[in-house]
Structure formats: C-alpha cells, structure tokens
C-alpha cells in the first residue's frame with residue numbers, strides 16, 4: 001500500500017503535471033471506484049493538489065475537490081500510458097490525461113465540496129512532519145495501550161501516513177522489537193522511534209518511494225521508486241542485518257509481514 005513517501009512523491013510529480021489544466025472529460029470504466037457526478041468536474045480548472053495522510057486532495061474551480069485514496073494497489077499515471085485492464089477511471093484535461101489504475105479495486109475517487117474533506121477523511125492523527133508529532137504526544141498514545149507497538153504505528157487515527165514498510169524500518173532504526181507492548185516503551189525509546197520514523201520517511205521521499213517486489217507502486221511517469229534498495233529490514237528476511245551482521249527474521253503480526261533483527265532490536 002502506498003504510504004506517506006509514495007503519496008508525497010506522486011503528489012509532487014502531479015503538481016507539475018496537472019495544476020492549471022482544465023478537465024475536459026471523465027471516463028469511468030468501473031463505477032464503484034468513483035463517487036459523485038463526473039459532469040460536475042468537466043470544464044473545471046485544477047487549482048492545486050495536496051496530500052492528506054495517504055490521500056490526495058485535488059482542488060478544482062467551483063468549490064469542488066477530488067479526494068483520492070490509492071488503498072492497496074491504486075496508481076495515478078500521467079500521459080505515459082495506454083489504458084489497460086486495470087484502468088478504471090480516465091481524467092482527460094486540455095493538455096494531458098490522468099489514468100487511475102487499480103488491480104485490486106479497493107481505491108477510490110470522490111467528488112466532494114471543497115470544504116468537506118475533513119468530514120470525508122474521518123479522524124486522522126498528526127503527520128510525522130508536523131509540530132504536533134512530539135515525544136510527548138507519542139508517550140500519551142503509547143501509554144494507553146498494550147497492543148504491539150507496530151500495530152499502533154499503523155493506526156491512522158493515532159499517526160497518519162505510516163504503513164507496513166516504514167513501520168518495520170522505523171522500529172529497526174530505533175532498536176525496538178515490533179512485538180513490544182506500546183506502553184512498555186521508555187521515553188528514550190519513544191524519542192528514538194520518533195526520530196527513526198522521520199528518518200525512514202525522509203529516505204522514502206528522497207528515493208521516490210518503495211516499489212518492492214509485491215507492491216504495485218509506480219510514479220506518475222511509470223517508473224519505479226528506489227527505496228527498496230535502501231530498506232533496512234522490510235522484505236529482507238534471511239538477509240544480513242546492516243547493523244550487527246545478524247540474520248533478519250520475518251513473523252506475522254495481525255496478518256502483516258513483520259521484519260526485524262532479533263539481535264539488535266529489543
């Protein structure tokens with residue numbers, strides 16, 4: 001699933017591609033992925049694109065927005081593409097075409113009133129790059145639960161933007177086992193984890209997101225991201241730990257592949 005770095009990479013790319021263009025047609029091949037009346041957005045100019053957690057908010061003329069969630073396998077491809085079997089929505093503009101592909105069909109596009117996005121996205125915790133994301137805040141949310149720390153990192157109502165790739169790598173950075181009860185973390189560990197989260201997300205953005213083996217993520221120009229070549233432990237089970245030379249292990253936590261070094265994560 002695209003996480004903060006992947007969505008941010010796509011957003012930055014589309015900022016150059018689509019802002020200032022006018023929507024001339026919307027072709028919907030799979031109705032369940034599009035909510036709203038496409039006629040409302042035809043003829044509207046695209047004013048801007050923002051990232052909210054793992055979602056996109058595209059502002060249009062006429063107090064309307066498109067809210068987009070890629071979920072498991074959604075892709076937004078600009079121009080450089082022919083519609084394929086997984087192309088479910090095509091947004092044509094006066095200068096280029098945006099293709100929404102989604103193999104697993106959990107993603108969606110919604111036409112919403114510009115001011116209503118907060119209601120649409122529901123409760124979202126602070127983003128790691130904001131001033132609300134402090135050691136104090138994390139201490140408060142961790143102290144209330146004995147769930148595995150990794151599950152708390154994935155909870156978008158607590159922190160927005162982190163998914164399986166960066167949760168695994170942030171816990172490695174901080175030297176914390178993913179199975180540790182959240183409330184057992186010391187203030188020092190929480191601080192290390194906060195810094196680890198920021199470090200791996202920054203790396204994710206720097207390398208244009210992660211296109212690991214089983215991920216559908218590609219950039220709007222059709223190329224892959226490179227974070228997978230810089231991942232710490234994610235999908236590296238059986239390989240050597242980059243820090244201590246131990247062997248990286250894989251377990252499942254709540255059905256998600258979880259990767260860690262048993263020697264240097266405690």
Ligand SMILES: [Zn+2]
Nearest residue numbers: 241244261264
């Ligand atoms: Zn290690």
